[in-house]
Amino acid sequence: MVFEPPQRLVRALGETYGDAAAQEWLGQLPGIAEDAVTGLGLTVERVQAPGGRSSLVLLVRRKDGTPVTLKIAPLEARPALERAALEHWNGWGSVRVLAAFGDGALLLERLHSExxxxxxxxxxxxxxxxxxxxxxxxxxxxxxxxxxxxxxxxxxxxxxxxxxxxxxxxxxxxxxxxxxxxxxxxxxxxxxxxxxxxxxxxxxxxxxxxxxxxxxxxxxxxxxxxxxxxxxxxxxxxxxxxxxxxxxxxxxxxxxxxxxxxxxxxxxxxxxxxxxxxxxxxxxxxxxxxxxxxxxxx
The missing domain is CATH 3.90.1200.10 (Aminoglycoside phosphotransferase (APH), C-terminal lobe)
Known part of the structure; x- marks a missing residue:
């Protein structure tokens, strides 16, 4: 998958984890995203920009055409804890988790990010x-x-x-x-x-x-x-x-x-x-x- 990570994400990862670690993960990101998109049976619409400071956010669709959001974060951002919290809330006051892939990808219901x-x-x-x-x-x-x-x-x-x-x-x-x-x-x-x-x-x-x-x-x-x-x-x-x-x-x-x-x-x-x-x-x-x-x- 070919895309350009939002500059906000690139800068924030460098500040938080150091430039070397950030660039290493960003280099792996296209492959991680491709695996998650394929594994979850998704079609990519576009990268959300400016997006988040700790994750890549992709606007995607499921096979039935349902619009959803794919969020991919490095392990240092502890996506497993985010998933645990969201699943505990189960949509009560928060976005709902629909599926997960690997250690760092979450499929979320689509909200109006703008x-x-x-x-x-x-x-x-x-x-x-x-x-x-x-x-x-x-x-x-x-x-x-x-x-x-x-x-x-x-x-x-x-x-x-x-x-x-x-x-x-x-x-x-x-x-x-x-x-x-x-x-x-x-x-x-x-x-x-x-x-x-x-x-x-x-x-x-x-x-x-x-x-x-x-x-x-x-x-x-x-x-x-x-x-x-x-x-x-x-x-x-x-x-x-x-x-x-x-x-x-x-x-x-x-x-x-x-x-x-x-x-x-x-x-x-x-x-x-x-x-x-x-x-x-x-x-x-x-x-x-x-x-x-x-x-x-x-």
Whole structure:
């Protein structure tokens, strides 16, 4: 199969796994895609672009003409965990898994990839996002394979002090202190999306909005909401009253979903600082500046 991987995918894989590992997988990708398409009896329409940051997304059709989506990810992106989460939700608030092929290919129901919650006005988008994420918060199976919020953030926290400089050191210290306080108690252990934001919720046919692309983790709801709080951060930064709007958003989301305000504030701070440091290390300086300024408002 001959195709050109979207540049967004190429750049993101290089940032995440290193250029050598990314190029190795990208070199194997046409063969992996051909095997999955043949094995599942599909006809390819086109590559979805710009697509995802960790997977190739192909718009395909089944033998009966049904439009579906084929998602292919490297093993480092842990597609088996995504499959486990989606199968556990079984279409309740999320895209439905129709089949799998090999270790990294998932056949998913076709959603309207061009229409995400980011296409809605801000207030409406947050309302629909809250209604969607609420459906995902269910108890995991007893033998679930997912890591905990404490484990995931522990790895992230260990890398943060070395990435700090004199300007960001106070923020990093505050973020690490917030995390330490949060993981000292665990109010609930629910299956979480792990990377929930407006762009991860797409329009569907059997339901108005369905979540895609989970990075599943087990823990408290406040952790899952923390990424949503900073959605459209560029608009918040540009707004004259952006700081107060950001703080009100924390309180509004917490109250609407019965989440503790202080815990949501703490996880929002930690996740914004951690993401800002990673963006800066990857050379995405504008993203880093926005995220760290946002964190400073909290």
């Amino acid at each position: 229409v995400s919650l980011r296409s809605l006005p801000e207030a409406k988008a947050l309302l629909e996002a809250a209604g969607t994420v609420r459906r995902l918060w269910v108890e995991p199976a007893g033998d679930h394979p997912f890591e905990s919020v404490e484990e995931r953030t522990g790895r992230q926290a260990s890398a943060m002090p070395a990435a700090a400089d004199s300007d960001t050191e106070p923020l990093v210290e505050a973020a690490l202190a917030a995390r330490a306080q949060l993981v000292a108690t665990t109010p609930e252990l629910l299956l979480l999306h792990g990377n929930f934001r407006q762009s991860k919720v797409l329009a569907g046919e059997r339901a108005p909005w369905l979540a895609v692309g989970p990075e599943p983790v087990v823990g408290e709801r406040a952790y899952d909401l923390a990424r949503l709080v900073r959605d459209r951060v560029e608009d918040l930064i540009a707004a004259p009253a952006g700081a107060s709007v950001a703080r009100r958003r924390v309180n509004k989301l917490a109250d609407s979903l019965d989440v503790d305000r202080d815990r949501l504030h703490g996880w929002t701070l930690f996740r914004a600082v951690e993401s800002g440091l990673r963006a800066r290390a990857a050379g995405r300086h504008q993203d880093a500046e926005l995220l760290l300024e946002f964190a400073g408002w909290l």
